[in-house]
Amino acid sequence: MKLYNTLTRQKEKFVPLNGNKVTMYSCGPTVYNYFHIGNARPFIVFDVLRRFLRYRGYDVTFVQNFTDIDDKLIRRANEEGTTVEEIAERYIEEYFVDAEGLGIEKADYHPRATENIKEIIEFIKTLIEKGYAYEIDGDVYFSAKKFDEYGKLSHFNIEELEAGARISVDEKKRDPMDFALWKAQKPGEPAWDSPWGPGRPGWHIECSVMANKYLGETIDIHSGGVDLIFPHHENEIAQSEAANEKPFARYWLHNAFLNIDNQKMSKSLGNFFTVREAAKHYGYEIIRFFMLSAHYRNPINYSTEQLEQARRSLERLYECKRNLNFLLENAAETSGNNEVTEKLNQYKEKFIEAMEDDLNTADAIAAIFELVREINIQISEGNKDKEFLESALKLFNELTGVLGIVTKEEETLEEEIEKLIEQRQQARKEKNWKLADEIRDKLKDMGIELQDTPDGVKWRKI
Ligand code: AMP
Ligand code: ZN
Numbered sequence: 001m002k003l004y005n006t007l008t009r010q011k012e013k014f015v016p017l018n019g020n021k022v023t024m025y026s027c028g029p030t031v032y033n034y035f036h037i038g039n040a041r042p043f044i045v046f047d048v049l050r051r052f053l054r055y056r057g058y059d060v061t062f063v064q065n066f067t068d069i070d071d072k073l074i075r076r077a078n079e080e081g082t083t084v085e086e087i088a089e090r091y092i093e094e095y096f097v098d099a100e101g102l103g104i105e106k107a108d109y110h111p112r113a114t115e116n117i118k119e120i121i122e123f124i125k126t127l128i129e130k131g132y133a134y135e136i137d138g139d140v141y142f143s144a145k146k147f148d149e150y151g152k153l154s155h156f157n158i159e160e161l162e163a164g165a166r167i168s169v170d171e172k173k174r175d176p177m178d179f180a181l182w183k184a185q186k187p188g189e190p191a192w193d194s195p196w197g198p199g200r201p202g203w204h205i206e207c208s209v210m211a212n213k214y215l216g217e218t219i220d221i222h223s224g225g226v227d228l229i230f231p232h233h234e235n236e237i238a239q240s241e242a243a244n245e246k247p248f249a250r251y252w253l254h255n256a257f258l259n260i261d262n263q264k265m266s267k268s269l270g271n272f273f274t275v276r277e278a279a280k281h282y283g284y285e286i287i288r289f290f291m292l293s294a295h296y297r298n299p300i301n302y303s304t305e306q307l308e309q310a311r312r313s314l315e316r317l318y319e320c321k322r323n324l325n326f327l328l329e330n331a332a333e334t335s336g337n338n339e340v341t342e343k344l345n346q347y348k349e350k351f352i353e354a355m356e357d358d359l360n361t362a363d364a365i366a367a368i369f370e371l372v373r374e375i376n377i378q379i380s381e382g383n384k385d386k387e388f389l390e391s392a393l394k395l396f397n398e399l400t401g402v403l404g405i406v407t408k409e410e411e412t413l414e415e416e417i418e419k420l421i422e423q424r425q426q427a428r429k430e431k432n433w434k435l436a437d438e439i440r441d442k443l444k445d446m447g448i449e450l451q452d453t454p455d456g457v458k459w460r461k462i
Pocket of ligand 1 (some may be wrong): 027030264
């Protein structure tokens with residue numbers, strides 16, 4: 001498999017450090033609100049990467065953290081007159097509701113910053129001992145210039161970085177490029193005891209510490225959105241490599257933005273929709289499908305048309321699955337002719353080839369639609385052989401399963417609809433065409449279209 005590595009700016013063959021074991025760390029949400037559709041992009045994309053690696057036989061250990069202490073959580077808690085813990089607890093719970101809806105599997109570990117304060121303090125102590133960090137009035141800063149390779153991920157040079165660096169009024173750092181590892185407590189803020197007095201960790205340090213704790217000093221894959229390349233990931237590299245004197249992450253993967261009206265969707269710009277809101281309009285699965293319909297390194301535009309398009313595409317996939325299940329109920333025994341089964345395998349190869357090319361889910365979905373077309377042609381040409389139907393369904397489920405789509409069980413008709421279909425069958429038997437047509441029209445009003453086929457009555461949602 002090839003993956004585009006931000007560190008080297010090229011597609012590289014993916015070879016894990018330890019045989020078939022893969023260690024993967026993805027930066028998770030800051031839990032002060034429901035997450036928005038832009039945030040959902042890395043969660044979905046890297047869930048698919050994890051599933052695909054597993055599908056190809058790798059044993060993946062996946063960590064995604066929760067940032068449960070920062071300025072935004074503190075502000076939110078103050079606004080609501082509650083504690084930071086309560087805010088974090090609430091939105092972690094809500095994260096899991098939306099994540100499950102979107103088909104994002106739970107990580108092997110979901111560590112939280114506040115549960116790792118002891119380890120964070122130890123890590124900072126090491127950085128001070130090694131001469132990379134210094135304390136001023138209860139704050140601890142990392143000295144960026146001490147780390148020779150600072151800038152290697154973002155490909156900025158020191159001059160460029162210096163031009164953009166600022167010291168805000170409440171910071172006491174020596175150099176504008178330095179960044180906080182530990183922040184001394186300010187009035188009204190939660191704090192933990194430390195060798196430098198009461199305070200809390202900076203943002204970047206938690207990921208270095210938790211990746212190290214759960215996955216080791218060198219990990220295979222580290223991922224997140226492009227906005228994290230600088231400074232967050234650049235700083236993670238500096239901290240981890242300064243402390244451990246080993247390469248930190250071998251493959252750095254970054255998804256492009258999800259935009260709205262050609263602008264990054266973000267909480268600070270206020271142009272965001274939460275996944276919770278969008279799911280009410282479209283359902284979770286359509287959001288997931290939409291997200292995977294583009295390559296993860298291309299920007300994607302969130303619009304009603306795109307979502308409607310996703311709805312139609314997904315419906316075509318469900319229709320194929322329904323058709324196969326329906327025909328299988330009455331399928332004749334196998335003829336033993338597996339030529340067609342072999343033919344179907346070319347779509348599997350196409351799917352894998354697309355996914356192995358830097359996780360090209362857009363082309364992988366195209367391969368699934370080619371498979372569906374082939375299945376439809378076979379069926380329309382009268383191929384209702386059990387072996388064919390079974391292998392078609394198995395392959396269909398296998399490929400859609402890697403993407404985590406078309407996962408719903410075959411829809412069951414509500415009782416009322418079932419009864420109506422039965423009544424219509426009865427009317428037709430009695431040659432009461434008028435009544436049969438009336439029932440058909442009634443079902444149409446309910447969004448159900450009937451189709452009389454030699455194999456029986458089929459239905460589909462319209
Ligand atoms: P945050 O909760 O802001 O730390 O973001 C969580 C994840 O969402 C990070 O990997 C971000 O890079 C990513 N992210 C935030 N906004 C967008 C967006 N509009 N499009 C794609 N990814 C985003
Ligand atoms: Zn991180």
